[in-house]
Amino acid sequence: MSIYRDILRERWNDVSPKVRASHLTGEELHANCCLDIAGSSNILGRIVSRIVSFPRAKAAAEVELRIRSSPEGEIWERFFPDCTLNSLQSVSPDGHLIDRFGKIAFRFNLEVSNGCIHHHHTDTYLTFGSLNFRLPRFVSPRVTSHEEPDPTEDASRISVSVHMPVIGYLLTYSGIVRPTGNRT
Structure with missing residues (x-):
């Protein structure tokens, strides 16, 4: 099962093999990542980040x-x-x-370009069972994300940012994703 392959259909073949290797093709996938993590630069952003349990800032974090x-x-x-x-x-x-x-869901339109997958965030929802309530953009977190082939290793690179209106960036992380031999 691969939901990315299901969503992208024939465009899946345009995704770099290095990026495809970082996605599920069977029952399970493990990867070791080395990520640079940045948090909010203001006090309100740091408080919100702690409340939602975002990781703390760290260079070259093993994830x-x-x-x-x-x-x-x-x-x-x-x-x-x-x-x-x-x-x-x-x-x-x-x-x-x-x-x-948990109770928050992000909706993305996936686009493939130059072997990369771009996640275009379109909507944010609060979910309660089968009920979904779309949040207005002025209170909704915005997520920017993409995956690309690493130019030097047999791996992919990711970049993810979470931004809140008025508050600014809550979390940004980027780095390399190395799938391990634990693929099934």
Whole structure:
């Protein structure tokens, strides 16, 4: 199962093999990541980041990524040095990526360009069971994300930023994703 392949369909073949290797093709995928993590530069942003348990700023942080197949989609577990970020990624009825962190869900349109996958954040929802309430843009966190092939290693590179209106950036991380031999 690969929700990215399901969403991208024939465009999946345009994704670099280095990027495809960082996505689930069976039941489970493990990867070791080396990420530069930056937090908010203002006090309000740091408070919000602590409340939602974002990782603290750190250069060259060792992060473990585990992706598992589930009946609802894919479970993504990101083990940062000081916290874990878990999400459930699934396909929306209209073919978009949904990345759900607890009660908040982000909707993305995926685009492929030059072997990269760009995640275009379109909407944010609060979820309560099967009910979804779209947040207005003026209060909604904005996520910017993309994946690209690493130019020197057999690996991919990621870049993710979370921005809140008025507050500014809450979290930015970028770096290399190296899938390990634990692919099934």
